[in-house]
Amino acid sequence: MTASQMPLLSAQDxxxxxxxxxxxxxxxxxxxxxxGVTLTIARGETLGLVGESGCGKSTTARLVLGIxxxxxxxVRFDGAPMPGSGSPGWAALRKxxxxxxxxxLSALDRRLPVGLQIREPLExxxxxxxxxxxxxxxxxxxxxxxxxHHADRHPHALSGGQRQRAVIARALVTQPxxxxxxxxxxxxDVSIQAQVMNLLVELQxxxxxxxxxxxxxxxxxxxxxxxxxxxxxxxxxxxxxxxxILHAPAHPYSQALVSAIPHPGKTARRxxxxxxxxxxxxxPPGCAFHPRCPVTAMRCRTETPLLKPRPSDGRRVAxxxxxxxxxxxxxxxxxxx
Amino acid sequence: MAFVQIRDMSVAFGSAPAxxxxxxxVERGEALGLVGESGCGKSITWLAALGLLPRxxxxxxxxLLDGVELIGASPSVLxxxxxxxxxxxxxxxxxxxxxxxxxxxxxxxxxxxxRGLTGAPARAEVIRLLDQVGIPDAKTRANAYPHELSGxxxxxxxxxxxxxxxxxxxxxxxxxxxxxxxxxxxxxxxLGTIRRDTSMGLVxxxxxxxxxxxxxxxxxxxxxxxxxxxxxxxxxFANPSHPYTRGLLGAMPPISGPRQKLVSIPGSVxxxxxxxxxxxxAPRCSExxxxxxxxxxAAVTVEANHLAACIRATPAKTGTxxxxxxxx
Numbered sequence: 001m002t003a004s005q006m007p008l009l010s011a012q013d014x015x016x017x018x019x020x021x022x023x024x025x026x027x028x029x030x031x032x033x034x035x036g037v038t039l040t041i042a043r044g045e046t047l048g049l050v051g052e053s054g055c056g057k058s059t060t061a062r063l064v065l066g067i068x069x070x071x072x073x074x075v076r077f078d079g080a081p082m083p084g085s086g087s088p089g090w091a092a093l094r095k096x097x098x099x100x101x102x103x104x105l106s107a108l109d110r111r112l113p114v115g116l117q118i119r120e121p122l123e124x125x126x127x128x129x130x131x132x133x134x135x136x137x138x139x140x141x142x143x144x145x146x147x148x149h150h151a152d153r154h155p156h157a158l159s160g161g162q163r164q165r166a167v168i169a170r171a172l173v174t175q176p177x178x179x180x181x182x183x184x185x186x187x188x189d190v191s192i193q194a195q196v197m198n199l200l201v202e203l204q205x206x207x208x209x210x211x212x213x214x215x216x217x218x219x220x221x222x223x224x225x226x227x228x229x230x231x232x233x234x235x236x237x238x239x240x241x242x243x244x245i246l247h248a249p250a251h252p253y254s255q256a257l258v259s260a261i262p263h264p265g266k267t268a269r270r271x272x273x274x275x276x277x278x279x280x281x282x283x284p285p286g287c288a289f290h291p292r293c294p295v296t297a298m299r300c301r302t303e304t305p306l307l308k309p310r311p312s313d314g315r316r317v318a319x320x321x322x323x324x325x326x327x328x329x330x331x332x333x334x335x336x337x
Numbered sequence: 338m339a340f341v342q343i344r345d346m347s348v349a350f351g352s353a354p355a356x357x358x359x360x361x362x363v364e365r366g367e368a369l370g371l372v373g374e375s376g377c378g379k380s381i382t383w384l385a386a387l388g389l390l391p392r393x394x395x396x397x398x399x400x401l402l403d404g405v406e407l408i409g410a411s412p413s414v415l416x417x418x419x420x421x422x423x424x425x426x427x428x429x430x431x432x433x434x435x436x437x438x439x440x441x442x443x444x445x446x447x448x449x450x451x452r453g454l455t456g457a458p459a460r461a462e463v464i465r466l467l468d469q470v471g472i473p474d475a476k477t478r479a480n481a482y483p484h485e486l487s488g489x490x491x492x493x494x495x496x497x498x499x500x501x502x503x504x505x506x507x508x509x510x511x512x513x514x515x516x517x518x519x520x521x522x523x524x525x526x527x528l529g530t531i532r533r534d535t536s537m538g539l540v541x542x543x544x545x546x547x548x549x550x551x552x553x554x555x556x557x558x559x560x561x562x563x564x565x566x567x568x569x570x571x572x573x574f575a576n577p578s579h580p581y582t583r584g585l586l587g588a589m590p591p592i593s594g595p596r597q598k599l600v601s602i603p604g605s606v607x608x609x610x611x612x613x614x615x616x617x618x619a620p621r622c623s624e625x626x627x628x629x630x631x632x633x634x635a636a637v638t639v640e641a642n643h644l645a646a647c648i649r650a651t652p653a654k655t656g657t658x659x660x661x662x663x664x665x
Contacts, residue, residue, distance in 0.1 A: 052517035159605035189374040190544055194588035194601035201598070216518060223590035223599065246592055260522035262547035263592060272526050273519045276487040 006079050007040040008210040009178055013073035014038070014063050016056075020281065031281045033059040034070070035234035038307070043177065046204055046211040048225030048242065050218055050257070052277050056234040057214045061180050064212065065097055066090050078177070095125040098171035102183040104163035108155040114166040115141075115151025121174045136173060144169045144199060161192035168199065172207070179204075180212045185220060197223050218261055222246055230254045233278050233288040236307055239316040250310060250317040252293050287320070295321050295328035338404060340365040340506065340538060341386070341423075346398035346408070348378070348385045348562075353609035355381050357562040357617075358398070360636075363506065368532065368539040370549030370570070372585070373559035374606055379542045382559075383508045387423060388415045421451050424499035428511040430491035434483040440494045441467075441479030444501055451502035466497040469534075471527055489520035496527065506538040513548065525552055546585055550574065555642075558582045561607055561617035564636070568643035578645035580622045616647070624649060 016034040021027070034056040041047050049057045062068045064075055066082040075082040077097065083089030098121075101107040108117055115137060122133045138148060144165040155163055164184065171179060181200065185193040201224055204211050213224050221228055222242040229239045230251065238251040249255045259271040275292045278284065284291050290300040299320050307318040320326045339362035348356040356378045363369050371379045384390050386400045386407060400407040402418060427433050435443055444463045448454040454462055460479075467475035470493040483491055492512060499507055509528065513521035529552065532539055543549050549556055550570050557567040558581065566579040577583045587600030604621040607613055613620050619629040628648055636644040639651070 052519065161605055189606070190546075190585055191374060191588050191602035192605065194590075194599040195603075197590065198598050198601055218518075219590040219592055222592065223596060243593070256519055256522075260518045261592060262521075262525070262545065262551050263589075270522055270526070272522050276489055277517055277520065 008043045008045075009039075009041040009064060009075070009077055009212075011037060011039050011060075011064050011073065011075045014060065014070045014075070015072035016059055016063060016068065016070055029281045032234055032283060033280055034063060035283075036073070037063075037231075037234070037236055038073075039064075039229060039236065039239075041178065041210040041212060043210050044204070044208045045227065046213055046225045048221035048228040049212060049214045049231060050216065050221045050228060051231035052216055054233075054277060054280055055231040056280070057231050058182055060231070061099070061182050061212060061214050065099060065180055066093070067099075092125075095121065095127070095174040096176050097178040097180065098174065098176040100164075100167055100171050100179065100181040100184045103187045104160065104167045105155060107167050108163060110155055113152050113154055114146075114158065114163075118151070118166060118170045118173055121170060125174060127174060137169075140169045140173045143172065143203065159192075160188050161195050164188060164192070164196050165199065168196075168203070172203065175207070176209060178210045178212070180214070182214045183216070184213075186215070186217070193220070200224055218246060218257060219263075230257065233280060233283060235288065235318065237289065237318045239307065244315065250315050250322040251289075251319045252295055252321070253289050287318075297321060297326040297329035299326045300329070338401075339363060340367075340403060342399075342401040343382070343386060344399045344401070346382065346385060346396070346400060348381055348390065348397075349395045350393060350609075354612065355394075355562055355609055356385065357612075359559075359562075359564055361557055361564060361567070363538060363540060365505065366532075366536045366538050367555065368541065368553040370553035370556040371540060371542045371559060372544065372546055372549050372556060374544055376561075376606055376609070377559040378562040379559050380510050383425060383510070383540065383542070387419050387425070389419070420447065420499070420504070421502045422504060423506045423508060424502055424504035425508040425510065426492070426495045426499050426512055428514050430488065430495045430515075431483060433495055434491060436483055439480050439482055440486070444479075444494070444498050447498045447501035462501075463497075466500055467494070469500065469531070470494070470497045471523075472497070487520075488516055489523060492516060492520075492524055493527065496524075496531070500531065500535075503535075504537060506540065508540045508542070510542045511544070512541075514544070521548070528552065546573075546589065558585070561612065562609070563617065563646060564644075565618065565647070566643075566645045567636075568639075572640070572643050576639070576643070578639045578643065578650045579618075579647045580624050580649075581618050582645075584621075 014034055014037045018031045018033055019028050020031055037060055049060060051057045063070050066075060066085050069085055077093060119133055119137045122128060122136060146162060146165050150162060185196050188196060197220060215221050225242055228242045228245050229236045232253050238245060238254045245254055246258055249258045256271045256273045273292045278288060286302045287300040287305050290296045297320060305318045305320050307316055310317050310323055321328050341363040343359055343361045346356055346359045359382055373379045385396050396408055441463045444466060445459045448459045448462055463479050464475045467479060472478050472490060472493055513524050528539060541549055541552050553570055556570050556573045557564050560581045566582045573582060577586055584602040590599060602621050607617055615630040615632055616634055619625045632648060634646050634648040636646045637650055639645050
């Protein structure tokens with residue numbers, strides 16, 4: 001594999017288990033937040049990671065950045081194994097991979113003007129002279145659409161959209177190769193969401209970085225990503241081009257997610273999933289989705305389906321039924337409304 | 338006469354206006370969507386109507402419920418209305434429920450208050466209500482504490498509690514915003530079912546035009562303390578007549594068709610204390626003309642049952658605009 005073909009980021013069979021204790025004297029339970037996730041991101045490519053709360057998408061984001069160490073599996077960045085969190089090698093690598101969080105107000109320090117905060121990564125990584133740092137801060141602020149006078153403002157004196165721009169500017173100031181965005185628009189108002197989505201698409205095209213866009217919103221993921229991975233309870237259940245997944249979802253969970261998107265003029269009937277989002281501390285055996293799945297077959301209760309290309313069209317999907325390995329079970333219970 | 342008739346209602350906190358003259362009516366059994374971004378006054382409208390704002394708020398105008406004035410009314414008038422004739426549910430069910438009481442007890446409280454039910458009849462009614470809102474195994478679950486239930490189930494409990502007073506109108510303030518996508522679908526579905534079964538009216542407050550369009554037959558769009566447009570849901574999408582409504586529609590990523598830059602609204606919502614001269618939307622409006630910064634436009638009738646507060650809005654020729662970008 002030559003350097004240009006090598007993915008910027010590749011993660012192989014990542015798994016992460018947390019131990020939690022319920023109450024003061026409660027028994028310790030293991031929560032497998034991420035359970036065998038494999039993904040790659042090329043330079044200039046955006047991978048959208050979509051799923052509901054507790055599905056492990058944020059943990060996956062932390063694992064690929066090396067903020068947390070996987071219990072199993074390996075992350076490779078630019079061809080080399082990810083150094084351990086906190087090691088000098090990792091600290092040096094951090095300037096090449098940056099993170100944008102959901103809530104800009106809590107991601108920024110309220111007591112410091114945003115200009116200083118945008119500059120901070122340059123100081124941490126000792127990049128450039130003070131004059132060069134000033135120039136770079138001015139440049140990146142212009143790139144994200146902030147005015148020079150915003151540099152002297154404190155976070156609370158900026159609007160929600162400007163604050164998220166400041167957070168993005170701070171992430172981009174070191175010219176990273178990989179940008180991980182964890183629900184970057186969910187805390188913003190509708191009109192501001194569109195501004196930030198446009199900005200991320202434009203910056204990604206212009207700067208050619210790889211991007212991992214984590215979101216619960218399939219519409220936003222389609223708008224931004226080149227490829228989409230749907231997660232359910234710690235595993236990727238389907239992966240493909242955004243329009244393939246949105247227009248012809250193969251996994252029953254993707255089908256439910258797509259049909260739950262509210263949109264005007266909707267005529268298709270909605271699949272209403274029964275039950276609650278699953279508890280990662282109490283993972284069902286076999287396919288984790290089977291208790292809520294409208295087409296569960298016997299095999300789904302015992303055997304975990306693997307993510308692999310479907311024979312018919314090569315779509316990567318982890319479902320015995322979608323793969324044609326078993327006939328759909330109790331279709332009669334599929335509740336349409 | 339409309340069930341609720343709000344006329345020229347205004348609310349101000351100190352010198353900052355939160356509502357700047359709202360006129361809105363809700364018919365009996367109607368589902369009305371109230372859409373706008375944070376701070377536009379969509380929640381304040383109903384808190385003010387039910388007299389639930391702090392005393393520091395200056396409330397003006399009129400709210401008639403079946404012809405009875407609610408603004409400035411005495412507690413004896415308001416109490417049977419709150420939670421009785423008009424019930425309200427909020428975004429975060431966990432913070433609306435009392436964490437130290439069992440959910441059955443909390444619903445029973447509402448039953449005692451609004452319908453005078455106690456003892457065995459109240460217990461039976463609690464179980465019936467939990468059943469109605471789709472809580473499985475209602476008999477056992479009535480003894481659960483809120484933390485033992487998921488977010489979606491807690492929202493169902495809130496809805497059960499709201500239904501305890503057999504309200505004629507349910508005001509649901511962002512009821513699905515804190516919930517996951519598939520759970521949001523369940524709750525919207527439930528609200529639809531309840532409305533079919535009880536002919537209860539619904540005011541759905543949301544920032545999401547998509548959510549509202551599926552559930553409501555009529556939509557009012559709010560911006561900076563004003564209603565800028567109201568019409569039948571289909572007309573809002575087919576013929577959006579206020580630039581802000583068009584902006585909200587353009588900001589929604591399409592689910593098919595070529596991916597292109599979203600039409601975003603530049604800038605951000607004005608602060609209440611620094612409301613611009615003229616039309617509050619003018620500084621962000623791509624279609625603004627000189628007059629927009631001088632005149633605060635009144636609502637004009639664009640077509641039957643379709644009002645827009647924009648000086649450039651004119652009665653539309655029907656069928657000239659197609660909604661393909663939104664409906665695609």
